[in-house]
Amino acid sequence: MTRPLTPRQQNVYDFIVKTMNELGYPPTRAEIARALGFRSPNAAEEHLRALSKKGVIRMIPGTSRGIRLPSQELEETTGTSAGEPHNGLPIIGEVAAGSPILAAAHIDRYCPLAPDYFTPRADYLLRVRGLSMRDIGILEGDLLAVHRTNRVRDGQIVVARLDDEVTVKRFRRDGHTVWLLPENEEFTPIEIDLRQQELEIEGVGVGVIRGGNGQSLH
Known part of the structure; x- marks a missing residue:
């Protein structure tokens, strides 16, 4: 905490x-x-x-x-007044291409969990789609707790936006080249040349809630 x-x-x-x-x-x-x-x-x-x-x-x-202030940034992206109760962390479902990840249209509901439950503190919960991270226990339907930052180290699990698509992968960088690595041998790593393609880091994973049912894994 x-x-x-x-x-x-x-x-x-x-x-x-x-x-x-x-x-x-x-x-x-x-x-x-x-x-x-x-x-x-x-x-x-x-x-x-x-x-x-x-x-x-x-x-x-x-x-x-x-x-x-993170609370005011959330207000700006969701259009919700900081004085209105959020009842916990926003749960992000489908993310529309090109729009802020915390836009009001993306928020399914709120999870009654304090941001400081995770270290570093979580800013939102992203509902996981697909099985590309299956081998480290991040499964379809799980909620990935995400700390908003664009500072990332090799080996961290990141939420990345590539060509307006949002994906969860393990990050690795060497010079101008970034690899977004799956944790499932059935999926192919994504290789990005930063000189030719734009990559935006939306945050790093700081925990998982299994199946969105409140069981938290760190």
Whole structure:
């Protein structure tokens, strides 16, 4: 389970939420430092990185106000107000080509399970189609718990979007070449040349709920 926030991290998080609610955009590092009495923006940056590692914010590189709240990102993609109860993690069914994976049309229902049940925290549950990952116990109809990120390491199970199709595979990369590897010898690995084909990582698998019936495997 995700570690709790320290008192100082909680202060930073509360200030970010307050600023976004009042102004509609996140504060800069300098504004955080000034408001909370830090000696420099670098101290604010350290707290932001810690909050990002714990999954309570997402940082956008290269921008002065590049801070996002996962709950607000879900609101933007689903059209659901952050004040309305979600009753747990969204369960994603069929994903239409080219549309955001958390679009409201893709959400079948919500599973009453806390995101922090998984490590790192889950952002959604994806209903598995097919048997390409059968040999590691990810079966047709299972729910794959997914942490939203585009940072992935070799060997991780990923949710990948290729040519507007979403697939679950094991990730491996060597230079400009990526392989999306099945865990079933009846299926062929997918080879991608990143210089010629676009690949988008929608997240990494952090757990499985067997058959969608609430039995969780890590």
